[in-house]
Amino acid sequence: MEKPFNPFSLEGKVIVISGAASGIARQCAINCSKMGAKLILLDLNEEGLKETMTMVERPEEHYWASVNLLDYEKVGGIVKEAVEKVGRINGLLNCAGISTTNLFKLTKPEELDKFFHVNVYTGYFLAQECTKMGNLSKEGGSIVFFSSVAGSFGEVGKSTYGMTKAALLNLAKHLACEMARKNVRVNSISPGAICTPINMNLPHMKDPEKRAALEAQHLLGLGETSDIANACIYLLSDASRWVTGTNLFVDGGFSVR
Numbered sequence: 001m002e003k004p005f006n007p008f009s010l011e012g013k014v015i016v017i018s019g020a021a022s023g024i025a026r027q028c029a030i031n032c033s034k035m036g037a038k039l040i041l042l043d044l045n046e047e048g049l050k051e052t053m054t055m056v057e058r059p060e061e062h063y064w065a066s067v068n069l070l071d072y073e074k075v076g077g078i079v080k081e082a083v084e085k086v087g088r089i090n091g092l093l094n095c096a097g098i099s100t101t102n103l104f105k106l107t108k109p110e111e112l113d114k115f116f117h118v119n120v121y122t123g124y125f126l127a128q129e130c131t132k133m134g135n136l137s138k139e140g141g142s143i144v145f146f147s148s149v150a151g152s153f154g155e156v157g158k159s160t161y162g163m164t165k166a167a168l169l170n171l172a173k174h175l176a177c178e179m180a181r182k183n184v185r186v187n188s189i190s191p192g193a194i195c196t197p198i199n200m201n202l203p204h205m206k207d208p209e210k211r212a213a214l215e216a217q218h219l220l221g222l223g224e225t226s227d228i229a230n231a232c233i234y235l236l237s238d239a240s241r242w243v244t245g246t247n248l249f250v251d252g253g254f255s256v257r
């Protein structure tokens, strides 16, 4: 029998997801597994990864490893081992990241270094490993960098976080040029505010008044993790085969005004 028309299917695709122990990336793992993908899940939080593995479809098909992505040399070995077990890589969601609200006048160089290392360099080098010969599928693949509306719009206390997210927007464009000949598409996604552990303890979510103001900035209210995960399915699937070097705002209308 002919398969039903589904341009968003991830059947047979191997997808690497960083940060998969929590929040948006965990939801990406769940939703991608429902679309038929085989997963390689990475995070430094082992307990969280184990919990994610109880939530995905067909857990026996996937690979997970607890790793600090700052440990660049170790990451290479893990990606190689994962490919041997699961197969060559068709897609990468570079989701692992950290967030903060801090004032410009109080920010120390060490803090900037930390944010650039975790939010930019880990994704850069993970993408490098995933696209190495022998690791990347012969058909090519799709890479998604997780930026944020903070990478395009100004806000008090968001210079550190926002600069790292702006760097990812730019990185996606340059890599799109460099990787097109390998048939690797590279895009970024810019979520608006989603309720996840990364931001629950930050003032803009914790303080009821600030939270209400944040909600009011999003025409459709705050987002859910699946709003982002489903957009990632589009960017990973063949439905977006002619899309590269672009940034997709998934922000409930935050960027309209």
Ligand SMILES: NC(=O)c1ccc[n+]([C@@H]2O[C@H](COP(=O)([O-])OP(=O)(O)OC[C@H]3O[C@@H](n4cnc5c(N)ncnc54)[C@H](O)[C@@H]3O)[C@@H](O)[C@H]2O)c1
Pocket (backbone or CB within 6 Å): 018, 019, 020, 021, 022, 023, 024, 025, 042, 043, 044, 045, 048, 067, 068, 069, 070, 094, 095, 096, 097, 098, 099, 118, 122, 146, 147, 148, 149, 190, 191, 192, 193, 194, 195, 196, 197, 198, 199
């Ligand atoms: N939640 C939001 O409102 C929002 C909005 C815009 C963008 N984003 C971006 O989406 C991504 C996911 O956000 P989230 O809200 O799901 O966050 P989260 O805190 O729930 O998850 C982030 C995950 O990254 C992992 N991680 C952090 N540093 C790591 C490292 N060095 N090595 C391995 N793993 C590491 C953490 O362990 C955690 O599991 C982030 O890049 C974030 O900046 C989130």
